Amino acid sequence: MIRSLYIKDFALIDELEVGFKPGLNILTGQTGAGKSIIIGALNMILGERADTELVRQGAPKAIVEAEIHSGKNERIQKLLEKSAVEPTEVLILRREIRHTGSRGFINDTPVRIGVLREIGKDLVDLHGQHDHQYLLDDENHRSVIDNFDTVKRPLERYQVSWRAMRDLQQGLEELKNREREIRDKVQLYQFQARELEQADLDPEEPEALQAEMNLLDNAEELDQKADAIVSAGSGDRVSLLDLLGEVSRQMEEMAQIEPDFESWVEEVGSARISIQEAIQFTERYRDGIEFNPVRLEELRKRQSDLKKLQKKYARDIPELIAYLEEIHRELDLSENFDLEIEKLQKKIDAQSADLKSSALALHEARKKAGEELARGIEEKLLHLGINSPAFRVESSWLTSSEGWFELDGQAIECTRHGCEQIHFYISTNKGESPKPLARIASGGEVSRVMLALKSIIAREQHLPVMIFDEIDTGISGHISEKVGRAMNELAASCQIIAITHQPQIASQAHNHFRVEKGEAEGRTVTRIIPLSKEEHVREVAGLMSGEEITEAAINSARELIVKSTG
Numbered sequence: 001m002i003r004s005l006y007i008k009d010f011a012l013i014d015e016l017e018v019g020f021k022p023g024l025n026i027l028t029g030q031t032g033a034g035k036s037i038i039i040g041a042l043n044m045i046l047g048e049r050a051d052t053e054l055v056r057q058g059a060p061k062a063i064v065e066a067e068i069h070s071g072k073n074e075r076i077q078k079l080l081e082k083s084a085v086e087p088t089e090v091l092i093l094r095r096e097i098r099h100t101g102s103r104g105f106i107n108d109t110p111v112r113i114g115v116l117r118e119i120g121k122d123l124v125d126l127h128g129q130h131d132h133q134y135l136l137d138d139e140n141h142r143s144v145i146d147n148f149d150t151v152k153r154p155l156e157r158y159q160v161s162w163r164a165m166r167d168l169q170q171g172l173e174e175l176k177n178r179e180r181e182i183r184d185k186v187q188l189y190q191f192q193a194r195e196l197e198q199a200d201l202d203p204e205e206p207e208a209l210q211a212e213m214n215l216l217d218n219a220e221e222l223d224q225k226a227d228a229i230v231s232a233g234s235g236d237r238v239s240l241l242d243l244l245g246e247v248s249r250q251m252e253e254m255a256q257i258e259p260d261f262e263s264w265v266e267e268v269g270s271a272r273i274s275i276q277e278a279i280q281f282t283e284r285y286r287d288g289i290e291f292n293p294v295r296l297e298e299l300r301k302r303q304s305d306l307k308k309l310q311k312k313y314a315r316d317i318p319e320l321i322a323y324l325e326e327i328h329r330e331l332d333l334s335e336n337f338d339l340e341i342e343k344l345q346k347k348i349d350a351q352s353a354d355l356k357s358s359a360l361a362l363h364e365a366r367k368k369a370g371e372e373l374a375r376g377i378e379e380k381l382l383h384l385g386i387n388s389p390a391f392r393v394e395s396s397w398l399t400s401s402e403g404w405f406e407l408d409g410q411a412i413e414c415t416r417h418g419c420e421q422i423h424f425y426i427s428t429n430k431g432e433s434p435k436p437l438a439r440i441a442s443g444g445e446v447s448r449v450m451l452a453l454k455s456i457i458a459r460e461q462h463l464p465v466m467i468f469d470e471i472d473t474g475i476s477g478h479i480s481e482k483v484g485r486a487m488n489e490l491a492a493s494c495q496i497i498a499i500t501h502q503p504q505i506a507s508q509a510h511n512h513f514r515v516e517k518g519e520a521e522g523r524t525v526t527r528i529i530p531l532s533k534e535e536h537v538r539e540v541a542g543l544m545s546g547e548e549i550t551e552a553a554i555n556s557a558r559e560l561i562v563k564s565t566g
Helices: 035-045 074-082 113-123 132-136 138-146 149-199 205-217 219-234 240-257 259-288 293-313 317-334 337-383 443-461 477-490 533-545 551-565
Strands: 002-010 013-019 024-028 061-069 090-098 101-106 109-111 124-127 390-397 405-407 410-412 420-427 465-469 495-499 511-520 523-530
Touching (some): 002 035, 024 035, 035 465, 138 149, 149 293, 205 219, 317 337, 337 405, 337 420, 443 465, 477 495
Parallel strands (some): 024 495, 024 511, 465 495
Antiparallel strands (some): 002 013, 390 420, 511 523
């Protein structure tokens, strides 16, 4: 139930606050007073697209806020938890609209606008002035049936099966596309495989090549330096090792006189041994230096060939090795496509049987829901002044040459929503066979069908709030009285907020509000005023007689109200 509504700087409304009560809440007022603006503000709270032009001129932002009692709705509680809002049965939904965009809040916690929209679906059914067209569009008839609780689970099961089938079909199409692509490239892959295999690639080869080439390229310089080191260590004229030996002997003699030299004797001895080992290593290394220009040329050619291969394929050696493995896999696959396609087709055949089963179960659930809906609408229409209503819900299977399963020899097309079309047919005159709703129903009849439909939806979905913006279009007189009575009865199970110009409907109000337009500080403003019992009578009288409210009109209004509530 919507307990209160607060609007600030929204269109003609500078600031407005109103409290709604259980039952039938009626809004009346002259055309252009701003009744639909109030409904539009409620739409903003329920997540509809915000028009930034509706921010009142000169104001930084518009604010719309409603306090709504949601009851013990598990789905709403889960949505709140998911949005980091503490679960509670009392929700304060707020929408702030600026010239640059809008923001949504639940109990002062920022949320995505989509969350407001999802919560709104479980709380409120809002029927706008142009929503009659919704019922006249065959594309929307399926969604009406799918709102029945008995249809929701079969629909969910079907959609699980449909998604599995879609994935398999996409996999088959991708496999066939790959088959065509690979078969077009088989010769190229075979050539590339031979070329890369002949290259005998090794990820460590480039580094090893460079190291060996570096040695061969610098063999002469290495030999010269090694010779200089060996000569220094054991030359004919001056020997580094002899000099170190002499230094060691002299220090030994000095150490006998001055003990401080003892440690240095050890250091010099160690240095002489290290230098001797280094000279011996250099001598052995020099013996192994290779002067091989032929080998150097071979290495340079190998390096050049590898660089050309890397440039050709735009890959380094490790990537070329990985690419060769990929080519082998593709070539293996090209030889086994028939087998892979056969395996996938078996899965598709099995899934097709499951999809058919779930589609038939969904069809049966929709059929039963359609029969229930038809009985309910016929019953409601009888009470709404259509004496011989006949309402039918018909379904027809969608067929396509590319259908996913067969039924009675026909290939059935499957969509995310099912495999059938749903159509509403109606007859409002005795002896006439039902025809498509869009072709036969008048404006007043569509209004009554819509009210009947909304009544059933409210019962099925357990909606706590229904809002009607002039659902009485095209009706008047005693029919309006029947519509008002139907809304009054519906208000026993959910809160209704309705805009009307019909006194017969307004007279049924449990709570009556007048919306009026005035001026404040030189600007037009909209006000909503809760009416007392006497003011309620005068407002109904005004709807009956126009601007001049006569005593006779007041008496007639009293009689109508007594009759409506009696």
